Amino acid sequence: MKKLLGLTLAIALGIGGAAWAAATEPPATVVRVIDGDTFVARLGMREVTVRLLNVDAPEATDQTKPPECLGPEATAFLRGLLPAGAAIELRYDTAREDRYGRTLAAVYRGETLVNAEVARAGFGAAVLFEPNRRYLDAVKRAQEVARHAKAGLYDPARECTLPAQLDRTLLRLSLTSQSATTTAEASQSIADASAALADGEAFGTLLDDVSAGRHPLLLAAHGPDIAQFRFALARALEGARGVRDSRQAERDRMISEEMALEDARIQKALEVELARLAEEARRDEEALLAEANAEAAREEAAAQAQSSAAAPTRRPTPKPTAAATTAPTTAPTMQPTSAAPTRKRTPRPTRTKGSWND
Numbered sequence: 563m564k565k566l567l568g569l570t571l572a573i574a575l576g577i578g579g580a581a582w583a584a585a586t587e588p589p590a591t592v593v594r595v596i597d598g599d600t601f602v603a604r605l606g607m608r609e610v611t612v613r614l615l616n617v618d619a620p621e622a623t624d625q626t627k628p629p630e631c632l633g634p635e636a637t638a639f640l641r642g643l644l645p646a647g648a649a650i651e652l653r654y655d656t657a658r659e660d661r662y663g664r665t666l667a668a669v670y671r672g673e674t675l676v677n678a679e680v681a682r683a684g685f686g687a688a689v690l691f692e693p694n695r696r697y698l699d700a701v702k703r704a705q706e707v708a709r710h711a712k713a714g715l716y717d718p719a720r721e722c723t724l725p726a727q728l729d730r731t732l733l734r735l736s737l738t739s740q741s742a743t744t745t746a747e748a749s750q751s752i753a754d755a756s757a758a759l760a761d762g763e764a765f766g767t768l769l770d771d772v773s774a775g776r777h778p779l780l781l782a783a784h785g786p787d788i789a790q791f792r793f794a795l796a797r798a799l800e801g802a803r804g805v806r807d808s809r810q811a812e813r814d815r816m817i818s819e820e821m822a823l824e825d826a827r828i829q830k831a832l833e834v835e836l837a838r839l840a841e842e843a844r845r846d847e848e849a850l851l852a853e854a855n856a857e858a859a860r861e862e863a864a865a866q867a868q869s870s871a872a873a874p875t876r877r878p879t880p881k882p883t884a885a886a887t888t889a890p891t892t893a894p895t896m897q898p899t900s901a902a903p904t905r906k907r908t909p910r911p912t913r914t915k916g917s918w919n920d
Contacts, residue, residue, distance in 0.1 A: 590652055592644045597622045598636025598685055600664065601644055603652065613664040614677045615655060616698045618779050619686040620715075630779065631722035632714060636685035643676050644669070650676075655694035668697045678704040684714015687782035705783075715783045724772075724784050728791050731765045734758040735798040738805040745820060748813035755806035762799045769795070 593602040593609055598619025603612050619640070622633030644650065652667040660666055669676040677697055680686040682704035690698055709716050718725040738755035742748040772780045773788055784791070 589649050592646055592648045592650060594646055595637060595641045595644055598633065598640050598680065601640065603650065603665075605652075611664045612652065612667050612669065613660060613662075614680065614686075615666050615668050615694055615696070616688060616690065616701045617677045617680050617686040618689040618782055619680055620779060632685060632720065635714075636680070639683055639685045640676075640680060643671065643674075643679060655696040657691075657694055660691070666691075666694060675700055677701055681705040682707050682713075684708035684711070684716055687715065687779060689778070689782050715779075724780055724787075724791070727765060727768070728794065731758075731762050732794060732798045735762050735802040738802045742809060742812060745813055745816045748809050748816060751809045752806055752813065755802050755809060759799065759802050759806065762795060762802065766792070766795055766799070 590603045590605045593604050595601040596611070599614045599617055601612055602609055619636040620630035620633035621627075622629040622637045648671060651670040652665070653670065654667055658666055675697070677686075678700045681688060681701045686701075686705075688698060688701040688705050708714055712718065712725070714720075715723055716725060717723055718729050720726055721730070735758045738751065738758050742751045768777075769788055769791055771777055772784065775781055781788075
C-alpha cells in the first residue's frame with residue numbers, strides 16, 4: 563500500500579513538474595515587432611513568431627487590404643513595449659501554437675504583462691481562442707480601463723473608430739433639421755437628408771456585420787455597446803426621415819405656390835397683351851376708316867369733276883341795254899280836247915246824336 567501511494571505521488575509530481583516546465587520558458591529576447599499583437603523572439607539558438615495570448619490588435623501588415631483602424635498605431639505601441647533586444651519571459655497556456663504555427667504566449671517584461679498593456683492602451687481587445695483562457699481575465703480588466711478612458715479604439719476623436727463613426731453619423735443626421743424658406747433651400751435640405759440617411763443606413767449595415775462576427779476585433783471591442791449604438795442610430799434615422807418628408811411637403815407646397823404665382827403673372831401679362839392688341843386693333847380700325855372716308859371723298863370729288871366736265875355749256879342771257887330800257891325824254895304831244903264842265907260836289911251832311919246837321 564505504501565509503495566502504491568509513493569508511486570502515485572511520484573507520478574503526480576512528475577506530471578506537475580512537466581506542466582510547469584511546459585508553461586514557462588527561459589528568458590527570451592525580442593528580434594522585431596510584426597504588428598500590434600505579433601513579434602519575433604529569439605529562444606536560445608532559434609527564432610520563433612510569437613502571437614500574444616487572449617488579445618487581438620488591428621491588422622496592419624496584410625498586403626491584400628488596407629490597414630485596419632489604428633493598425634499602424636498599435637504596431638508602434640508594441641514596438642515601444644518590446645524594443646529589439648529587450649529581454650522578455652514567455653508563459654504559455656494549454657495550446658502553445660495556432661494553426662499558422664505561431665507560438666501562443668503571455669509576454670512579460672519584468673512584472674508587466676504586455677498582453678494586458680496592449681488592451682489597456684485601447685490598441686487591442688480581449689479574445690478567447692479555446693482552450694487558452696488563462697490570461698483572458700487580466701486582458702478584460704485592462705480593456706475596461708481603456709473603454710472608460712475612451713482610449714485607442716474607444717476614442718471618438720480618432721475618426722476611424724466606431725464611436726467616432728457613430729458621432730459623425732448622428733451629427734450629420736441631426737443637421738438635416740435646418741429650416742428652408744425657398745424651393746432651392748428645401749431641395750438642398752432634401753438632398754442633404756437623403757445623403758445623411760444613406761450614411762446612417764450604411765453605418766447600420768456595419769453594425770449588423772459586427773454583430774454577425776464579420777469584424778471580430780470590433781465585436782470584441784464594442785460588443786457590449788452595439789445595442790446602445792443601434793438605439794441612438796435608430797432615433798436619429800427616424801428624425802432624419804421625418805425631416806426629409808417634411809421638407810418634401812414644404813417643397814411641394816412652395817412649388818404649388820410658385821406655380822400659382824407664375825400662372826397669375828402669365829394671366830396678367832396675357833391680359834395686358836390682349837389689351838394692347840385690342841387698342842392696336844382699334845387704332846388700326848380707325849386708321850382704316852379714316853383712309854376709307856378719305857378715299858370716298860376723293861372718289862366723290864373726282865366724280866363731280868368728271869360730271870362737270872361732261873355737261874354742255876349754256877350761253878348767258880343778254881341783259882337789256884340802256885337805250886332799250888330808258889323811256890323817251892320827250893313825251894308825245896297830246897291833241898287838245900274840249901273840256902268837260904266841272905261839277906261842284908255837294909258835301910254830305912253829317913249826323914250827330916239826335917239830329918242831322920248841314
